Amino acid sequence: MMMTIDSRSHIEEELGALKRETLYLAALARESINRSVWALKERDVEAAREVIQKDDEMDDLAGAIDQRCLQFLARFQPMGEDLRTVLSIMHMAVDMERIGDYGDNIAKVALELSDQLPIKPLVDIPRMAQAFCQMLDRCMEAFDSCNSETAMAVFPMDDEMDDMETQILRELLFLMMAKPERIEQATKLLTVARTLERSGDRVTNMAERVVYICTGETVRASKYRRPKQEGSL
Numbered sequence: 116m117m118m119t120i121d122s123r124s125h126i127e128e129e130l131g132a133l134k135r136e137t138l139y140l141a142a143l144a145r146e147s148i149n150r151s152v153w154a155l156k157e158r159d160v161e162a163a164r165e166v167i168q169k170d171d172e173m174d175d176l177a178g179a180i181d182q183r184c185l186q187f188l189a190r191f192q193p194m195g196e197d198l199r200t201v202l203s204i205m206h207m208a209v210d211m212e213r214i215g216d217y218g219d220n221i222a223k224v225a226l227e228l229s230d231q232l233p234i235k236p237l238v239d240i241p242r243m244a245q246a247f248c249q250m251l252d253r254c255m256e257a258f259d260s261c262n263s264e265t266a267m268a269v270f271p272m273d274d275e276m277d278d279m280e281t282q283i284l285r286e287l288l289f290l291m292m293a294k295p296e297r298i299e300q301a302t303k304l305l306t307v308a309r310t311l312e313r314s315g316d317r318v319t320n321m322a323e324r325v326v327y328i329c330t331g332e333t334v335r336a337s338k339y340r341r342p343k344q345e346g347s348l
Contacts, residue, residue, distance in 0.1 A: 126191050130200060133187065134259070136180050137204050137211075141255045143173050144211040145248055147218025148314055152244035155225040155307065156237045163229070166222035173215035180208045199331060203324040207258075210317040217310045217317075224303050234290055234297045240304065243279045243311040246272065250318045254325060263329040269322035270339040276315035283308040 147166055154162035184205045187193070193201060250272045257266035287301040319336045326334045 122191070126193065126197060129183075129187050129191070130197065133180065133183060133201065133204055136176065136183070137207060138255055138259060140173065140176050140180065140208060140211045141251060143169065143176070144214040144218070145251050147173065147215045148221070148244055148247055148311070151218045151221035151225060152241055152307075152311075154222055155228065156241055158225070158229045158233075160226060160229050163222040163225040166218055170215055170219040173212055177208045177212035177215075181205055184208075196328065196331070199328045203328050207321045207324050210321050214314050214317050217314050220310055221307050224307055228300060228303060231300060234300050234304075235286075237304075239279050239283045239286075240307055240311065243276060243283075243308065243315075246276055246279065247311055247314050247318065250276075250315055250322075254318050254322045257322065257325045258328070261325075261329045263326045266322045266325035266329070267334070267339055269319060270336040271341070273315045273319045273336065274341045276312055280308045280312040 147169065150162055151166045153159065154166065184201045187201050188198075191197070250269050253265060253272070254269050257263070257269070284305060287305055291298045291301045323334055323336055326332065
């Protein structure tokens with residue numbers, strides 16, 4: 116019995132460390148998106164470069180989390196919620212590492228546009244970044260407390276991200292048609308909006324994983340989201 120208690124103590128210790136590293140990776144992902152969009156809006160070259168420099172830290176941490184998960188599986192051969200947690204963390208780390216790449220891509224656009232006068236004030240792109248942060252915060256709150264209802268509340272939030280991307284698309288297309296010289300900058304801003312929309316998709320994937328950890332059930336966010344209308348953008 117003492118060995119069982121001791122083993123359980125080690126499992127909980129390792130799981131706690133893995134969860135803390137996952138939460139820290141999420142914080143880095145959040146900062147990458149938030150800071151890169153801020154750099155784009157403010158044409159802040161130094162902020163954009165900081166985001167790009169920190170991308171390696173996210174890659175290294177995601178790799179370390181993956182390795183730690185593999186060691187956990189080999190050492191403890193977990194079952195039930197422990198197994199679900201470790202497998203899900205591995206998937207979530209991949210999603211967060213990709214979000215870091217998205218932040219890196221936005222920061223590069225910020226550098227490219229830093230010496231150009233903006234074709235319009237940036238309003239909706241920062242709103243998308245804010246919505247992304249809200250999604251990620253809620254997802255990680257659910258992960259930290261193992262609350263499936265909080266995780267599922269993330270799903271419909273992705274509809275708002277899609278709506279904002281569509282709004283940006285329409286507005287930028289109008290600007291390009293009105294003045295063709297705006298096409299290059301508008302195209303780059305369209306890429307940023309699409310990148311933010313994909314970041315929201317990544318958080319939705321993570322929320323699905325949190326529900327799986329908490330309940331053992333595989334859910335699809337699409338069942339909890341607004342049905343797509345035919346012909347919609």
